[in-house]
Amino acid sequence: MTVDPRWQHELEAPTEQFFGSFAAQLAQPDGVRDGVREAVKALAPRIDWEAYLPHVPHGILGLRAVLRLQPLLSEAGFRRALATQLHMAAHEGRRSPQNLAQVSAAKGSGQWRNLEAFIQSRRPGLAYAEAQGFDVPAEDDFQRLRGLTELDMATVGHKAVVCDHLADLHARLERPKATGRRLFGLAAWVAATPEDTFWARRAAKRLGDAAVSVPWVPATLGEAAWESQVREICDLGLVALLDPFTARLKAGQGSGDTLAALVLAASEKQLDARRDLEGKTAWTYVYLAAVARARPADPRIWCQAAALVNLFPTDEPEERVRAAHIGEPDAGALTEAILDVEPALAMAHAGGLARTGRAEAALAALAEAAAQDDPTFNHAHQVLAVAAAADLLPELPPPAGEAMLVALAKSLANSQGSGDLGRLADRALAAARP
Structure with a gap:
């Protein structure tokens, strides 16, 4: 493991030389791997996690998202996203030196x-x-x-x-x-922080003593059947929602159709999200992706996912942004529409790419747009959400995948912040290249 001393110094006490020092670290053998390793080792005990409660800071958490998106990003986009995410982690609130010494030892x-x-x-x-x-x-x-x-x-x-x-x-x-x-x-x-099992207990009450297990199987239903489930998830209250949801799981509905309905509902909620709630609403994709990666058989976990999606507000359909009318969809135009804060145009390109079998290109365009933004501005919700979409897409039937990409295009376009930090990173990284 090779770590540049300048990078170690910046992790201990960040300065204006942060990006230049990171660029020097990248020049080392296995520079990305060793630089992130050192960052985690140095920052995990320094961040004042308790001060953030009941929330969780996303600096270190977002590093996984950036590494997950690396295959979808250009080299410049990946380096920029990683540099700004590390900058976010290094600048999160820190413990006092006394507490740091105690925790580290x-x-x-x-x-x-x-x-x-x-x-x-x-x-x-x-x-x-x-x-x-x-x-x-x-x-x-x-x-x-x-x-x-x-x-x-x-x-x-x-x-x-x-x-x-x-x-x-x-x-x-x-x-x-x-x-x-x-x-x-x-x-x-x-x-070990305070717990909340309210949703799990509500689900267990409805499941009763029945031996219910959710099998991991592909989706078999059609759009009409998913839509009826979406309406329940989006429109009913929590108590009313859990009754039909648990009934379907008791009847043997598998993970594929359950996940499709949840992602379609989460996408509708994302379309309804106010601009100040774009990132928080996108968290539903992150949780759903984690559920899909774990492939749980326990129906209570799926009920929690439904309750989480249901938590966010639903608007009237006529109030939603509608996709613009365009000619040929284009991945570059999708990224540009997001950065220009044109949600209707971004939605049109994302949907068009998905419908023509180019969902992966749409995902890559979303990733490039997310890499432009300062993660501190949006609590890294953009990279977290796009990485979640990358995890979810292979598990979804095409209509659910398309809906997710369209909703994320709208979300990213509506939640653009400053790109100044990324430009600073770009300049430092470019200056260090031979």
């Missing part, structure tokens, strides 16, 4: 019985310390931790998402020991 015995006890008794500091005692956390350790959080929807499902994304980030960084302990400790800390 604390190390438990690395035993699951202790870790589970600290999570169940809601002692995040001790959970973090106990997790530092694990030698090299394995995928199974992250998944076991996720199992302790799957029915806990505090902070709208962040706990399960954190466990899932940090496990994936660990794998993408090739499972380094020290960085893995930091990621595992962070996931354990979040898992």
Whole structure:
């Protein structure tokens, strides 16, 4: 592992030289991998996670999203997105030096019985310390931790998402020991914060003692059947929604049709989102993608997903932005429409690309647009949502995939912030190239 000393210094105390130092790190062998490893190792214990409660900061969480989007991005877009995401993580609120020293030095015995006890008794500091005692956390350790959080929807499902994304980030960084302990400790800390099992308990009451399992099978229904489920998810109250939703799961509806209905409903909610709620509403895709990656059989988890989508407001159809009329859809024009804040035009290009078998090109155009934006402005919701769409798209029937891409195009166009930070990163990265 090779880390440039200038990069280490910037992680300890960021300055105006942040992007130049990151560019120097990229010049090292395995510069991206080792630079992100060092960032996680340095920043995880420094960020004041407790001060953000009941929310979760997205600096480190968004790193997984950027790495997930790398195959869809140009080299310049990937480097820009990674640089600005690391900048966001490095500038999140920090603990005092005294607390930092205590947290960094604390190390438990690395035993699951202790870790589970600290999570169940809601002692995040001790959970973090106990997790530092694990030698090299394995995928199974992250998944076991996720199992302790799957029915806990505090902070709208962040706990399960954190466990899932940090496990994936660990794998993408090739499972380094020290960085893995930091990621595992962070996931354990979040898992041990106050819980909220309200939705899971409401679902369990309706499921009763029936042995219900949701099989992972492809979608078999058509658009009319999905639309009737969308109407229930979007229009009914929580109590009224859970009755038909649990009835369908009891009747044997599988994951494919359930996920399709949830994504279609989430896309409708995204079309209805006010500009100040674009990013928060897009979080539903992040949670749904984490559910799809876990492939749960437990129907309560699917009920939680329905309740989360239902949580966001629904508007009248005539109030929604409509896609413009265009000729040939074009991926470059899609990115340009988003950056020019033209949602109707962006929707038209995204939908046209999806309908003509070019959904992957539409996804790449969305990723390039997200890479232009300052993640601090939108809490990294843009890269998180597009990475979620990349995870979801292979699991969806074409109508649901198209609806998701169209809704995200509208969301990204309506939530454009400053690109100044990205331009600073571009200049520093370009200046460092031979």
